[in-house]
Amino acid sequence: MNKSLFSILSVLFLLISCRDDQKVLDILADYNRSMEQKGYRFGDRINLPEEITDNADKVTIGFGDKETSEMNIDPKFFEYGENKVTFSIKTKNGETLSQDATINVFSKNKEQDISYKIVAEYPHDPNNFLEGFLLEGNMVYESDGLKNSSQLIKYTLGSTTPIITEKQPDPIFSEGCAIAGDKIFQLTYQNKQGFIYDKTTLKKLSEFPLPNEIGEGWGLTFDGKNLVATDGSNKLYFLDVDNPSRVVHKVAVGGYNDIYTQLNELEYHDGFIYSNVWHQPYILKINPKTGEAVGKFDFKKITEENTKDDKEHVLNGIAFKGDNMLVTGKNWPKIYEVAIK
Structure with missing residues (x-):
């Protein structure tokens, strides 16, 4: 050739x-x-x-x-x-x-539709752009966001008058908060830092940098061992409570047909993590070991009542009063207590 x-x-x-x-x-x-x-x-x-x-x-x-x-x-x-x-x-x-x-x-299994009944309503200050929401005893701890107006406040359930208010510097946009022992931990949105306060006085004890793995601070809760944070993705970040800048591990959340990005405000209760999804009218019940969303609460009716004047007034507050759930949102005038059926 x-x-x-x-x-x-x-x-x-x-x-x-x-x-x-x-x-x-x-x-x-x-x-x-x-x-x-x-x-x-x-x-x-x-x-x-x-x-x-x-x-x-x-x-x-x-x-x-x-x-x-x-x-x-x-x-x-x-x-x-x-x-x-x-x-x-x-x-x-x-x-x-x-x-x-x-x-x-x-996930292999469809989320259970969890039914409930509204059993009580409490007033909520409609000026509060709610980002973190906690209840201990009859005391509410609330983290309110937006630059130039962020604050951590403490008040009695049923009242809208703060007992103590701790305001953040103007550049700070406060986000989720959690109680661990005698301290309150609070995230910031894009400031890449967190704060630790004395639970009784709300006086700031220290600051910490957010872990590099967390792009933004969104929701926060405490599972009895670790702090658990969200950053607007479908991830739960488990943080060392003694060093919140360290991610111990992370778990991705998923549902039967949904990925569930933009996980937001969190609450840990009785072995499960409850989370709302930003701009969605429901709250998920999540198995923190696997990340599987095992249940869903539909709060469409009360969400529509409270977002009709401003679509940013979204569902964003979860706490537990015994076995009943407290639900509220950004600039909502009410807190709803619901009995889970």
Whole structure:
């Protein structure tokens, strides 16, 4: 074979190979797009099309510093919600093809619709842009946001007159708060810092930087061991109560058909974490060990009553009075006590 013919055949082979490789990548992209909306559940298998598997010696999925060749949705590698991954395909002709994808993982069980009955109503100061809401005994502790008006206040349930008010500096936008022992911990929205107060006097004891893993401070609660924070994603961040700048671990939250980003105000009660979702009229009941949303309260009626004049006056306050839940929101004039059925 002369050199000219050999060169032509080599080019043709290369063109055919490149075309086949692109076809494999196109098929993979189509498959991933079709599955992104449908999603997977733990235990499911990723069944790649035969056009891919028939042309591959090996397929792996990469997760940053981890990878697996097992095509199963395994919690060792995947979590609820969006999983940004990279497929690597070693083809039979020796090429290695790579493609980024998003694999959405949902829970196997539908959230239980939890029924309730409103059994009492209490006044709430409609000037308070509520971000954190706590009840201990008959005492309410409330973190109110917005720049130039953020504050931590303490008042008796049934009254709107503060017993103590601790105002934050003008640049601070206060967010969620939690009681742990004789201290109150408070997050800030985008100031990247948190505050610790004496629970009795509300005097500031110290400050701490928010962990780098938390982009913004949103909700906060205490589970008896760790502080638990949200940052507007679907993640629960468990923080060391003795060093709140350290993330002990994190858990992604997911539902049967929802990823539940923008988790906001939090409350821990009787082994579960309760969270509202920003701009949504419901509260989730979450298993903190797995991240599965196991139940949902629909507060659409009372939310609509309180947001008709301003859509930013959203549901955003959760506390417990015994086994009854207290619910309120930003600039709401009422606190609702509901008995869970």
